[in-house]
Amino acid sequence: MKTAHDPRHLRRIKAVKALFANTFHPNQEITSKLGAKVFSDQENIDQIITKCAPEWPLSQINRLDLSVLRLAVYEMLYKKNTPPKVIIDEAIEIGKHYGSQSSGSFINGVLASALKATKRDKDIIDEEKPSEPIPSKS
Numbered sequence: 001m002k003t004a005h006d007p008r009h010l011r012r013i014k015a016v017k018a019l020f021a022n023t024f025h026p027n028q029e030i031t032s033k034l035g036a037k038v039f040s041d042q043e044n045i046d047q048i049i050t051k052c053a054p055e056w057p058l059s060q061i062n063r064l065d066l067s068v069l070r071l072a073v074y075e076m077l078y079k080k081n082t083p084p085k086v087i088i089d090e091a092i093e094i095g096k097h098y099g100s101q102s103s104g105s106f107i108n109g110v111l112a113s114a115l116k117a118t119k120r121d122k123d124i125i126d127e128e129k130p131s132e133p134i135p136s137k138s
Helices: 007-024 033-040 042-052 063-078 084-098 103-117 121-128
Strands: none
Touching: 007 033, 007 063, 007 084, 033 042, 033 063, 042 063, 042 103, 063 084, 063 103, 084 103, 084 121, 103 121
């Protein structure tokens, strides 16, 4: 169970803060390792976000929401061991905590589309399949 002091949760927050700061100071070095990885693939990630939120040009998306989305899409693309539900829940939680009143629902909507764009929607279907019953030793 995740707590506020979970190291993965704290790494995500640090990455979002670094990505957010970078939107104001693009030449500043990103101090978060995870944030730097996201930044290095930002062009590809932004294409996915643009595809998933076509009515919202990147320049019109709240900078914090965009930072959260970039991290979540990066995780969908490259963190295959992390369940998509965890990625989305974390993104929504961070968005609600640091963003605006509508951040959570906006992030949820974009990431629902991003599931298909990153082909992680299949992972959710696999998670929901019941597991095979274990045969009893009789």
